[in-house]
Amino acid sequence: MTRIRNILVRIRGQLWILPALMCVGALLLAYLMLSPALGFEYLVEAELWWLFSGDAGTARDLLSTLLSGMMTMTSLVVSMTFITLTLAANQLGPRLIWNFIEDRQIQAVLGLFLATIFYIVVVLRSIDDTLGPQNVPHLAITTATVLTLVCLFSLLFYVHKVSRAIIADTVVERVADALQQSLDDLLSNEEKPAAEHSVADLPAHVCWISIGKAGYIQTIDYGQLVHVAKKHDIVLRVTARAGHFLLHSGKHVEVLSCHAVEEDLSGKIRPAFIIGQERNAAQDLEYSFRQLVEVALRALSSGIKDPFTVIAVVDHLGKALELLLMKAPQEPNIYDDEGQLRVIASLSDAEGLVEASFNQIRQSASDQPAILIHIADTLRRLAEAVDTTRVQDVLLQQLDGLAQSAEGLAFRHDREETFRRIAAARKFVRRS
Template sequence: MERIRNVIVLLRGQLWILPLVLSVLALGLAYWVLAFGPSLFEDWDDGEFWWLYGGDASSARGLLSSLLSGLMTMFSLVVSVTFVILTLAANQLGPRLIPTFMGDRQIQTVLGLFLGTILYVLVVLRSLDETLGAEGVPHAAVTIGSVLTILCLFALLFYVHKVARAIVADSIVARVADDLHNNVHDMLPDAGKSDDAVPEDIPSTAGAVSLGGSGYIQVIDYDRLVSVACRENALLQVKVRAGHFVLKGGEHVTVHRAAPLVDDAAQAIRDAFVVGEERSPAQDLEYGLRQLVEIALRALSPGINDPYTAIAVVDRLGAALEEIFQRSLLPITLRDKDGVVRVIAQRSDVQGLADAAFDPVRQAGQEIPAVLIRMADVLGQLASVLRPGEARDAVARHLGRLAETAEEARLAACDRQAVLVRIERARIATAARPKEGNIHVL
């Protein structure tokens, strides 16, 4: 399922797939209307179908030629605006957010509607002949072409509204945060207790397996690794996780068993890893966090200097960590059907996720009091979902780092005091441990 999800994620980021599908549907519609349209509207001249086009072949060719010229002009405008938006997004928000724009279903639908209508009009236009009489003109096909052109006009208006909203930073932050929320909901199970202890009696090391190629790990098929470990009676310790960049050589999977693995078993382990040219959110919890952080870092750069966008990112990062803290992280140990530990995985932990979210923003905004104050407030707001353990320790550690940053940063005395007051307030809130069952959500 993780492999399928990764393929779906990669396909969603392709700009051409949905326009291609709509174009094929438009071609099929054109051929169907040309073939069966006359039989559907045999009595069109009786006045029942007054809305149907009723001109001759020469008038139909002139109409479709004008429509085609206008459609080509509008399509060129849409493509040009799309490239402008992608350029602005890459410069202001980061080039790694381009797949977010390209994967927008509404933008893809508008492009597909224009392209499909152009192909439809071309097919109908080439079927018109000056020798056709009034009876031989495909009146239904010409009418549908006119309707599709009207739809394209409204689609152009919607597209202008869409791209105007697309260049607003808050809209992009909300879009990335929604994707992150969906990924967290899909990947992490509901909160619960699990036996995740690493066994003490680990067999001796029989060797290590390298993946044999460089790139970003997109998906690890842990079920396949468990199957291989069962077949070889081994314990596999995976030292990488989705999102890591690996070199061609290295000890990526350590094999614990009495004898070394044969080549076929080592290749089966390699086949459980999907390595690509870029990171994928299919199994990488930090993917969405890093996208939000990149927006904040761009906003805090001297060339842009937009702390309000960074503050919006901090708010969304707090919401994402709130969702993560209320769920259970993926298990480190994976067992076979007999309960024997077969794979020890490397997973993202709470501290690592909090570091990926807040450390870069804190470092980039260390001399901007508004950003530091907002980070302290967001960390304090997480108090309601903190349970004794890693989550509470991670928040406390970041509050300590935030206080140290405020002490050493070049801030005015009044600004430093304001930041420290907010940090102390957050510490008091997170230090209070609510009793189980005493939290009521209204």
């Protein structure tokens, strides 16, 4: 399932796949409409008002006009896409372009325009002046007209879609939804009791294994690692996790065993690691957290200074952390079907995700009292809503950092108000 999830994430990020499938569908539709074996003569004989009833010359002229118009509209759509991607990269960060590319509605509109062009070209090349009135594909030409009209309405929808796509609040909402989906997919609602294993219980260190490939870890197939460890009766300690960048060599997997291991063991362990050139959300919990943080940091930059976007990001980070704390923590010890410890994983924990959420925002907003106050209020609401015992220490550290930042505020009223909100949040965090 880990590999399948990674494949689906990568497929979703390809802008061309859905349009290509729609173009294939357009070719099949054109074949259907032009096939004499299916016979649509009864529609012509019925003399329906909406059905094209001209001769071959008129049909060619109409299809040529439709094709020219569709080429113009498609050029407009492609130009709008490039402009939108440029604006999004400048205002929100280049890594957030993937949220635009992965949008199924945008892919569908682009696919519709390309599919309509494919359809018109196929129908147009089947018509020549030697066709008699009874051999003109009236229904195929009518379908081309209908598809063109649908593209006109789709163009209006596309303009609305791309206009909203570069609004910061829309991007924040989309990234937050993706983060919530990742939390639902990767974390369980039920806490699994795990046996305690002390360091003394573990086998002795045998060797270190490097992955042998540089790049970001996208997914780790822990099931395959368990299978290898069980087969060789060893324990594997993985020191890296999804989202980490690896060099070709290094101490990535520690082999623990009471006996000698085979020399080709690394060749069986390395395929469990899928390495790519960028991070994705397939198994990386920090990915969407850091995307939200990037939006906030862009909004705090000297050229933008948009505190309202930062406040929206802090709200969604609080919502995500609430969901995270309601889930059971990830268990790093992975056992085989016989209950034997086989893999010790390095996983993202709640404390690290809290720090990843607020550290950089707090540091960049040290002169913004409104943002410091909002972070303190968010931490207070978080402590009110869920049991924050797991992250109590790191929440108190965040509040201490906010207090240190507040000491540098220029206006006394801002300092006092910020300290008051921090004290209120600290009271609820300690009570949890």
